[in-house]
Amino acid sequence: MILRLLPKYVVNRIAAGEVVERPAAAVKELVENGIDAGARRIDVVVIDGGRGLISVVDDGRGMTAEELNLACERHATSKLPDDDLIRISSLGFRGEALPSIGAVSRLEITSRAKDADGAWSIRVEGGDKQAPAPAALGGGTRVEVRDLFYATPARLKFLKTARTEQNRCLEVMRRLAMAYPAIGFSLSDGSRKLLKLAPSPGELFVARLDRLAEIIGREFADNSSAIDAEREGMRLTGYAGLPTLNRGNGAMQFLFVNGRPISDRLLIGALRSAYREFLASDRYPLVALFLTLPPEMVDVNVHPAKTEVRFRDSGLVRGLIVGALKHALTKAG
Ligand SMILES: Nc1ncnc2c1ncn2[C@@H]1O[C@H](COP(=O)(O)OP(=O)(O)OP(=O)(O)O)[C@@H](O)[C@H]1O
Ligand SMILES: [Mg+2]
Structure with a gap:
């Protein structure tokens, strides 16, 4: 050899x-x-x-x-x-x-x-x-x-x-x-x-909603609840679509971790359980959620394309998402 x-x-x-x-x-x-x-x-x-x-x-x-x-x-x-x-x-x-x-x-x-x-x-x-x-x-x-x-x-x-x-x-x-x-x-x-x-300067929540309306559609902006929840140094912000606005697949679920678009089973699973009481199991909500957490609580060096992450405490992340979404959906419903 x-x-x-x-x-x-x-x-x-x-x-x-x-x-x-x-x-x-x-x-x-x-x-x-x-x-x-x-x-x-x-x-x-x-x-x-x-x-x-x-x-x-x-x-x-x-x-x-x-x-x-x-x-x-x-x-x-x-x-x-x-x-x-x-x-x-x-x-x-x-x-x-x-x-x-x-x-x-x-x-x-x-x-x-x-x-x-x-x-x-x-x-x-x-x-x-x-x-x-x-x-x-x-x-x-x-x-x-x-x-x-x-x-x-x-x-x-x-x-x-x-x-x-x-x-x-x-x-x-x-x-x-x-x-x-x-x-x-x-x-x-x-x-x-x-x-x-166009760049939208100004307050993040307003700028973000404008941007999401441009990309996902006005319908989403008009039919979603603002999310802003915090737990142990982690913050979840963004918009969760009302259950009445739903699709046959998960293509309109946009998830971000520290500014990075992510496709992650844990996060998708958390979404599913948050919407369980509000939506038939074969329907998917529209969401754009942004999780920010101290960099040391998440490993982004998992996948060559950087589209997957590992959380140090996945239970905590899941709890934050499920809790915040359920709360917002109950309030809206
Ligand atoms: N558009 C840019 N403007 C200014 N500096 C840049 C730009 N693109 C690359 N660089 C510089 O070149 C370096 C190498 O870029 P490259 O994308 O190869 O690696 P990286 O961004 O550091 O890491 P990764 O491979 O994860 O993207 C960067 O660290 C940065 O200093
Ligand atoms: Mg680079």
């Missing part, structure tokens, strides 16, 4: 397979980077379902030439200042997204750091990184991903139609946009705007 360490570009392509499963995953990573960078606007273009081009432009803090260079290396991150995986307060923390995308596409990042004299641009093609070069950009960061998965033809074959992949990108953005009403978001397919959300 020949036991050997794999070359770096192969290692990166393997890692990329977990981090960027499809175009929507790349969109998610890049939009999250914009959010972490303190952007007020994030504009996305997705052409040919993301296979042709994914472009994400933000007006966040930007990067210097040195930072650009490092950002494309694996395990380089500015988000774990003290190596502490217990207290993650940003959406990113692994330093995997950009190098992964760069390993399987033609990636170009142009960025201008706040207060910097000029902008810089860097290219990575199939994992091959070039040196940063001077470029033109007013501020913030522009990331362009071309020919996603050209370097991994097997993955390319698994992609669905451009329309399906585009819809997944839209879904990812809608979910993130629900959690960040103060940020303006847009998504276009190159000719048509698929999503256009």
Whole structure:
């Protein structure tokens, strides 16, 4: 047998397979980077379902030439200042997204750091990184991903139609946009705007309800109860749809943990039991709920796509959700 360490570009392509499963995953990573960078606007273009081009432009803090260079290396991150995986307060923390995308596409990042004299641009093609070069950009960061998965033809074959992949990108953005009403978001397919959300500054509950009305629909905003409950350092806020507003599946249940869209069995189970007395068992309520808790009470480092979490005390989380929703539904009913 020949036991050997794999070359770096192969290692990166393997890692990329977990981090960027499809175009929507790349969109998610890049939009999250914009959010972490303190952007007020994030504009996305997705052409040919993301296979042709994914472009994400933000007006966040930007990067210097040195930072650009490092950002494309694996395990380089500015988000774990003290190596502490217990207290993650940003959406990113692994330093995997950009190098992964760069390993399987033609990636170009142009960025201008706040207060910097000029902008810089860097290219990575199939994992091959070039040196940063001077470029033109007013501020913030522009990331362009071309020919996603050209370097991994097997993955390319698994992609669905451009329309399906585009819809997944839209879904990812809608979910993130629900959690960040103060940020303006847009998504276009190159000719048509698929999503256009103005930033809503101001009080979070008001801004959030406006944003939810835009994304889920006015009907939801008009037929839901505001939730605001606290227990032992955890806080549950958001809106729970009245039982009369229901669906045949759970597609309209939007759950967030510390600003992160999550699909989690524990949370779904808690919803189910909260609505049990109010809704037939084959009907699903509409909800948008935001759980915030001290980072050390939840582990987000569970799944490569960061869509699952583990709670230190799941009974406490469940109790908070069931209690708060039952209370609100009883009051409304
Ligand atoms: N849009 C952006 N604006 C400013 N800095 C950015 C932006 N995108 C990336 N960076 C910088 O590049 C680094 C690497 O980004 P990358 O997405 O690869 O990793 P991460 O966000 O730290 O962690 P994760 O892999 O979990 O996303 C970030 O830590 C950040 O410092
Ligand atoms: Mg990131």
